[in-house]
Amino acid sequence: MIKKFVLPEKEQENLKEGEGKIIDIDGEKVGAYKDKDGKIYTVSSKCAHLGCELIWNNLDKTWDCPCHGSRYDYTGKMIYGPTVKDL
Numbered sequence: 001m002i003k004k005f006v007l008p009e010k011e012q013e014n015l016k017e018g019e020g021k022i023i024d025i026d027g028e029k030v031g032a033y034k035d036k037d038g039k040i041y042t043v044s045s046k047c048a049h050l051g052c053e054l055i056w057n058n059l060d061k062t063w064d065c066p067c068h069g070s071r072y073d074y075t076g077k078m079i080y081g082p083t084v085k086d087l
Ligand code: FES
Pocket: 047, 048, 049, 050, 051, 052, 065, 066, 067, 068, 069, 070, 081, 082, 083
């Protein structure tokens, strides 16, 4: 099951529509993306394979892992392995 997070109100406002970024919430890093309609999606920023920090890919609107190439959509659903799990 994909873990969800609640962003502090200030972070929700600071996030621009169409933007994705890593946000620190009380020491925990969270990936956050706001779509064109203002809906916010949050995911764990740690890859489900071996835990590397994910990077936002603004072109494809995906969370990509720089370590071994796993990719997730903005909802945290796995697109490509080697991971076999969602975020
Ligand atoms: S740690 Fe992300 S693909 Fe291996």
